[in-house]
Amino acid sequence: MFKANPNYQRLQGSYLFSTIAKKVAAYTEANKDADIIRLGIGDVTQPLAPQIISELHKAVDEMADASTFQGYAPDLGYEFLRNAIAEEYRQRGCNIADDEIFVSDGAKSDSGNIQEIFAADSKVAICDPVYPVYVDSNVMAGRSGNWNPDLQRYENFIYMPCTEENNFTPEFPKENPDLIYLCYPNNPTGMTISKDKLQEWVDYANRIGAVILYDAAYEAYISEPDVPHSIFECEGARTCAIEIRSFSKNAGFTGVRLGFTVVPKELKDADGIALHSLWARRHGTKYNGAPYIIQRAGAAVYMPEGQKQIREQVAYYMKNAELIRTGLQDAGYTVYGGKNAPYIWLKTPDQMTSWEFFDHLLSEVNIVGTPGSGFGPSGEHFFRLTAFGSYENTVRAIDRIKKM
Amino acid sequence: MFKANPNYQRLQGSYLFSTIAKKVAAYTEANKDADIIRLGIGDVTQPLAPQIISELHKAVDEMADASTFQGYAPDLGYEFLRNAIAEEYRQRGCNIADDEIFVSDGAKSDSGNIQEIFAADSKVAICDPVYPVYVDSNVMAGRSGNWNPDLQRYENFIYMPCTEENNFTPEFPKENPDLIYLCYPNNPTGMTISKDKLQEWVDYANRIGAVILYDAAYEAYISEPDVPHSIFECEGARTCAIEIRSFSKNAGFTGVRLGFTVVPKELKDADGIALHSLWARRHGTKYNGAPYIIQRAGAAVYMPEGQKQIREQVAYYMKNAELIRTGLQDAGYTVYGGKNAPYIWLKTPDQMTSWEFFDHLLSEVNIVGTPGSGFGPSGEHFFRLTAFGSYENTVRAIDRIKKM
Incomplete structure (x- = not known):
């Protein structure tokens, strides 16, 4: 009888983003009025440029x-x-x-x-x-x-x-x-x-x-x-x-x-x-x-016009990145990235694990990010925030973290 | 040192369509006025339907x-x-x-x-x-x-x-x-x-x-x-x-x-x-x-309108298929397919090989098809014509074959 590719059996579940989704769903179920800001997934939010x-x-x-x-x-x-x-x-x-x-x-x-x-x-x-x-x-x-x-x-x-x-x-x-x-x-x-x-x-x-x-x-x-x-x-x-x-x-x-x-x-x-x-x-x-x-x-x-427009779009996201990076630094966090990339890699405070910080951020200020340990064991005690949100939400998110 | 996937070395060249292209190019080079009709490749020619x-x-x-x-x-x-x-x-x-x-x-x-x-x-x-x-x-x-x-x-x-x-x-x-x-x-x-x-x-x-x-x-x-x-x-x-x-x-x-x-x-x-x-x-x-x-x-x-439009498009190609199928039969060929598919599979006349018939069709009546042997040894002595040309070209192609 036919056999499936046995190598697939070695794969671990890709639990990272599904676990995040489940935790967020459970939280919103228990806190219906929560105003969640998502800075987790690396998906863009701005529409395609006019030239495109x-x-x-x-x-x-x-x-x-x-x-x-x-x-x-x-x-x-x-x-x-x-x-x-x-x-x-x-x-x-x-x-x-x-x-x-x-x-x-x-x-x-x-x-x-x-x-x-x-x-x-x-x-x-x-x-x-x-x-x-x-x-x-x-x-x-x-x-x-x-x-x-x-x-x-x-x-x-x-x-x-x-x-x-x-x-x-x-x-x-x-x-x-x-x-x-x-x-x-x-x-x-x-x-x-x-x-x-x-x-x-x-x-x-x-x-x-x-x-x-x-x-x-x-x-x-x-x-x-x-x-x-x-x-x-x-x-x-x-x-x-x-x-x-x-x-x-x-x-x-x-x-x-x-x-x-x-x-x-x-x-x-x-x-x-x-x-x-x-x-x-x-x-x-x-x-x-x-x-x-x-x-x-x-x-x-x-095309020249297209180049101009996509550079503006990248600048928009990088303004968010700058906001997150400096905002977190002002709030006392140790922060990496965000200068040449839309990702900010922050060190969790007080030796919290990545998932403890995830829960903390979600419950205290209703912000969703990505636990660093989800990307490998050396990501433990780190946390990823992305600059792909809207400017308005990014400002609000950083204000909340600063007040936390 | 790194090694490439050795299985790729067993692959035979995919010469079929490139050989066809070379032969057609050589023929047109030698016969600049030739009015070639292509019924070889299975690519569509009609534009997308309005609903799409x-x-x-x-x-x-x-x-x-x-x-x-x-x-x-x-x-x-x-x-x-x-x-x-x-x-x-x-x-x-x-x-x-x-x-x-x-x-x-x-x-x-x-x-x-x-x-x-x-x-x-x-x-x-x-x-x-x-x-x-x-x-x-x-x-x-x-x-x-x-x-x-x-x-x-x-x-x-x-x-x-x-x-x-x-x-x-x-x-x-x-x-x-x-x-x-x-x-x-x-x-x-x-x-x-x-x-x-x-x-x-x-x-x-x-x-x-x-x-x-x-x-x-x-x-x-x-x-x-x-x-x-x-x-x-x-x-x-x-x-x-x-x-x-x-x-x-x-x-x-x-x-x-x-x-x-x-x-x-x-x-x-x-x-x-x-x-x-x-x-x-x-x-x-x-x-x-x-x-x-x-x-x-x-x-x-x-969608209902889309369904109607694509059915018309399929009918357009199948009218070509019918034209090729019956036209070849009238011309004395043994013909398969073309009733429930846009492909006509004809038996080459006089025990010609698929490639001999390809050359024959190209030089005699300037029509390009696909040699059956290119799809496997059991395709030898067969030849594929497709119904994806325009109606006008299909009519002209069959007229030429009938007169051949």
Whole structure:
């Protein structure tokens, strides 16, 4: 008789956001008048920019006329979009060709699928705390051992703690990994990596023959000069790095779905096999291209007016981040992130656990955030707040915390 | 040093459509005035129906306003769409719950990804000829042996020939498979399976403990009464079948990207593990939902006006199919399909190979079709024409063939 993929049985429940939802529901049930402010989930709230809306309408009209109707898109993305994306890289001094851009339906899909082009016995290194998709997709592929409940970790993975001590940038692991997941600006800590430090990682990966899977979904939020927007700003990255990008946070596409992955043609494994051709084959076999109208919306992001509008939107969220960061500092909290990312990573007061602080914040001032321990054991005693709320709610939330 | 997935090295080049493109390019280069008519690729040509266009515009406007803006969609699809889809099943007498519908970006993605929730050593049975995605996705997952160039087949797969002798419906294989891919109405043959025959397959799968992965992407083209629209019309299918559906061919969504998969909750493996929860977990980890505006477009398909409009569109293509089918018969060809599917599967004359006939048709009457051998060795001496061209071109193409 047929058997289900046994690796799925190792997966732990994804309880974080469902537990949060249950706790909030229970609280509101018991306190019907509670005016809850949600700064938990990383979803945007501002509407799409006018230039994007206008390109969407135009593209929809094209689909209504046989002479401009678009059927199957090119598997790897329309040239108009791949060119706009690659051009931005080139303007930043990164040597990226149009056909090294693979357009997709978002960074989550690409983050989850990218492991598939690597051998099943690849050794995987991930940060702790971490975005769960990197972990779970490798568990599903059989690269982990069992879950160790005492350590709150899977066996066989290399965990790289990101803590106050190392300024939330991991050290090179003791054991050599094949795949290294890095995400900067970081979710959940909101912290960055300096260009020099990232260059060290690139050199390390080239030296040991590893691939860095670099998630740069939050690059639009970078405000400081020494922070790299792309791993391809580093010398040698073309032989050791893949970069994953999203339109979700820079342009509010969480419900529109568009992203891309950059795979340089020089990136080859021990036997000289080019990952570029494997990823192209994967796209061609299991994906049929992002919708035409959505790719037109993506292209709007690179138009002068679109650029101006999305920068205003990012500035709106970063004003919230600044408000949260300085507000919490004024209230006596130790705070990280929020300068180059829409996430604020605060240390819980009085040695409270992350979940104790969650309950405290919910019951005392009706604010919902995300317990840091939900992202990994090194997130314990931390708490994530996001800048994606409305300005008005963010102001009210910080006032409440200050008065607490 | 890191290693690429070695299974990808077993994949054969996907030369079919690129070889066709090269041959056509070479011919047009040598014959600049040639008036080529393309009846090769299965892409639609008619614009989206007015109801769909109107819902798209409405949804785009919702994205422009903070009060109606949609961020992350529910992983498995909006309830408004899942309900509309499940309701159609229920009206057809199939017992399907809303939450057994998993909305996705299309049948190609689902066809390629579904194998992932099964054990790596699952035995796979596929038809010959066949849609290449079923084959290639299982090769990538390591379920095949090497390619055997003499047989033009992969080792370890169970191939089920679909031939004139069995009316293009396969016999039960000698060796018991775990996974059985069936596609009806069929691509490439355009042939169907009767309800009785499909019931036999369902009984067989339940008996041996196999899962049928049923691709019903072309169900909207069924015109005859005894042809099942869904495998869930058969008794017992809920314990042995998954159904994959598309909006590409019934509503012209090839460039819009929307599909869904039905996984009944009773479907459990040898250890009692429910595939429903595994597929949900896969969606939740590696996918972030279809775009809101696209799901609204999908819902338009189920509105009364939308239904009327897409039926007219299907009728337009089926008029082409009828024209091709009867025209070829009049010209003395042996012809299959085209009654309940937009594909016509013709037998090449004079024992020509599929590629000889391709060259013949291209050079004699400037018509491009698809060689049957490209879909598998049992497709040799057959040739696929599609009904997705414009009516005018289809008329001209058949006139040319008749005069040939």
